[in-house]
Each structure stands twice: as C-alpha cells, then as structure tokens.
Amino acid sequence: MTPTLEAGPYTLRMLQETDAPAVHRLINDWSVVRMLSHLPFPYPRELADAWLAETRRSSSGGEAFHFAVTKDDALLGCVGIVLERNRRTASLGYWIGRAHWGQGVATAAAGRAARWALAALPIEHLTADVAFDNDASAAVLRKIGFREAGTGRKSFLSRGSEHPVQLFTGSREDIAPEPATTTNNTRRTVLVVAAALVDAQQRILLARRPEGKPLAGLWEFPGGKVEAGENPEQALTRELQEELGIDIAQSCLAPFTFVSQDVGRFHLLMPLYLCRRWRNTPQSREGQELAWVPADRLADYPMPAPDRPLIPLLQELL
Numbered sequence: 001m002t003p004t005l006e007a008g009p010y011t012l013r014m015l016q017e018t019d020a021p022a023v024h025r026l027i028n029d030w031s032v033v034r035m036l037s038h039l040p041f042p043y044p045r046e047l048a049d050a051w052l053a054e055t056r057r058s059s060s061g062g063e064a065f066h067f068a069v070t071k072d073d074a075l076l077g078c079v080g081i082v083l084e085r086n087r088r089t090a091s092l093g094y095w096i097g098r099a100h101w102g103q104g105v106a107t108a109a110a111g112r113a114a115r116w117a118l119a120a121l122p123i124e125h126l127t128a129d130v131a132f133d134n135d136a137s138a139a140v141l142r143k144i145g146f147r148e149a150g151t152g153r154k155s156f157l158s159r160g161s162e163h164p165v166q167l168f169t170g171s172r173e174d175i176a177p178e179p180a181t182t183t184n185n186t187r188r189t190v191l192v193v194a195a196a197l198v199d200a201q202q203r204i205l206l207a208r209r210p211e212g213k214p215l216a217g218l219w220e221f222p223g224g225k226v227e228a229g230e231n232p233e234q235a236l237t238r239e240l241q242e243e244l245g246i247d248i249a250q251s252c253l254a255p256f257t258f259v260s261q262d263v264g265r266f267h268l269l270m271p272l273y274l275c276r277r278w279r280n281t282p283q284s285r286e287g288q289e290l291a292w293v294p295a296d297r298l299a300d301y302p303m304p305a306p307d308r309p310l311i312p313l314l315q316e317l318l
C-alpha cells in the first residue's frame with residue numbers, strides 16, 4: 001500500500017482515478033513531456049486514465065509506489081518508486097507541472113519518497129536517470145544525495161528518437177546521511193549497549209531502524225545509548241523495556257562481545273549482550289519492524305557496518 005507522507009508544505013498520497021484530469025493537464029505540456037521517456041506528445045486523456053489504473057494495480061501488488069504530490073489538495077506533480085525484479089533496487093522517477101517549477105517541490109517530494117523507500121523497502125539502493133538536457137532534474141537528484149553513475153541511452157517517445165541520459169545512484173549513506181556530531185577532528189566515543197535476544201528456536205531478534213533516524217532501514221540489535229548516570233546494564237534494560245516492552249533481570253544479560261569502531265561522526269563502543277530469558281513478549285513499541293531471524297539467515301538483513309563482524313560469531317555460537 002502506498003502511504004501518505006508529509007514533505008514540508010506538500011503531501012504525498014496515493015494517486016486516485018479522480019486525479020486523471022489534473023494529471024492530463026500537467027503532463028500534456030511539451031516542457032514536461034519531453035523529459036519523460038515513455039509518453040507521446042500530445043498526451044491523450046485516455047493515457048492518463050490507463051496510467052492511473054496501472055499505478056493502482058502495481059501499488060496493490062507491492063511492485064511500485066506512485067505518489068501524487070499535492071498542496072492544499074491541488075495536484076502539483078507525481079513521484080514514483082518502482083522496484084526492480086530482484087527487489088534489491090528501486091528506481092525513482094518524478095515530474096512536476098511547469099507552473100510549480102523553481103519552488104523546491106521536486107527536491108522536497110522526491111527526497112521524501114527516496115528516504116521513505118530506503119527506510120521501508122527491502123532495497124539496498126535507488127537509481128534514477130534524467131535526460132541529458134534536463135539540468136534542473138539532475139540538480140534535484142544531486143541535492144537529495146544521488147551520485148552520478150555514468151550515462152546511458154533511452155528512446156524518448158515524445159521526441160521520436162533515442163537520446164543520452166545521465167544515470168544516478170543513491171545508497172542509504174548518500175541519501176539519509178547522519179548529521180555530523182563533531183566540529184573538530186577528535187571524535188568522541190559513544191557508548192551504545194545492545195542485546196542479542198535468543199528465543200527457544202535459537203532465533204535472534206532484529207529491529208529495523210525507522211525512517212527519520214540515522215541508518216534508517218538497516219536492521220540492528222535492540223538497544224541504545226547509555227545515558228548519564230546509568231551503567232550499561234541499566235541502560236540496556238531500560239532500552240529493551242522502552243523499545244520492546246520486555247522486562248529483563250540484569251543477571252540474565254551475559255556479555256558476549258563488543259564493537260569498537262570509528263563510524264565517521266563518532267567512535268562507537270558497543271557491548272553486545274546475549275539474553276535468553278525475559279518477561280513479556282517483545283512487541284514493537286516505537287513503530288519499528290521486528291524480525292526473529294535464524295542465525296544462518298542473519299546475512300539476509302542489511303545491518304550497520306559495525307554489526308557485520310558479529311554475525312559469524314553468533315552463527316558459531318548458535
């Protein structure tokens with residue numbers, strides 16, 4: 001299902017059949033349609049109806065997410081995220097009606113959709129392409145964080161011929177970078193405590209970092225930062241209660257291993273505890289997705305770089 005997202009003054013919502021007249025009016029404009037590879041000019045009204053029906057079909061199948069970009073209920077343009085067949089990559093596309101150019105609509109809307117996709121979909125990166133003469137659109141992609149990834153060629157129906165396109169790619173690190181936490185070269189050490197909760201079937205609980213947090217979309221061991229006045233075990237029992245609603249006796253937290261790694265903005269020091277006993281069933285308390293994962297499937301869940309060396313250690317143990 002395509003969610004509704006807020007992007008500054010704009011709302012991104014699922015496209016509806018009733019958007020057809022506005023879609024037709026905005027796209028049937030040479031300056032817009034010439035940048036879109038697969039549409040003819042003039043753009044007939046029936047194509048708008050057919051396209052809207054197709055977006056609803058692909059959205060319900062979870063293959064694509066097409067958003068209407070609106071302000072005060074008026075349609076300004078569209079943003080789409082289409083999953084590749086392998087589901088590890090998705091492409092981002094957008095168009096904005098000419099009357100709304102130059103106001104930052106595309107940057108706000110496409111940026112919001114890109115960050116949502118990287119946090120919510122099982123993808124590793126996004127791709128996009130723009131016509132060689134579409135400097136404004138290339139600037140939007142760069143502003144969102146996309147990097148140039150070469151050139152290609154595409155046939156443009158509206159122009160009746162093949163033209164070069166600039167290819168772009170954006171990973172989580174590119175598009176949702178973490179805010180800098182240091183202003184000088186000395187990185188402070190941040191103490192983060194985490195737990196590998198292991199159930200009776202020897203599965204480990206992973207939590208997905210939600211949109212809006214650094215590293216959104218990656219899977220991690222539940223836990224968080226140690227606050228002033230707490231020891232690590234107190235911090236971990238507090239975090240597990242807040243995030244999962246479970247009670248853990250500090251005596252049930254067995255030190256397993258630790259991570260000590262420079263992660264750019266700070267130096268991460270993360271003790272990982274093993275825990276097999278707790279009270280209550282772990283539940284998502286902060287909107288984060290949860291997964292019980294057998295040790296031999298851990299590598300299928302993209303994790304922050306410092307966590308990756310922990311996977312073989314857990315596999316060996318379990």
Ligand SMILES: Nc1nc2c([nH]c(=O)n2[C@H]2C[C@H](O)[C@@H](COP(=O)(O)OP(=O)(O)OP(=O)(O)O)O2)c(=O)[nH]1
Nearest residue numbers: 192193194214220221222223224225268304306307
């Ligand atoms: N909990 C957890 N954090 C991890 C793991 N791997 C990893 O790199 N981290 C990093 C991500 C974050 O930069 C940091 C944890 O910070 P956080 O922001 O989630 O901590 P918190 O729950 O206290 O959150 P907040 O109050 O600051 O929003 O540690 C992991 O496996 N579990």
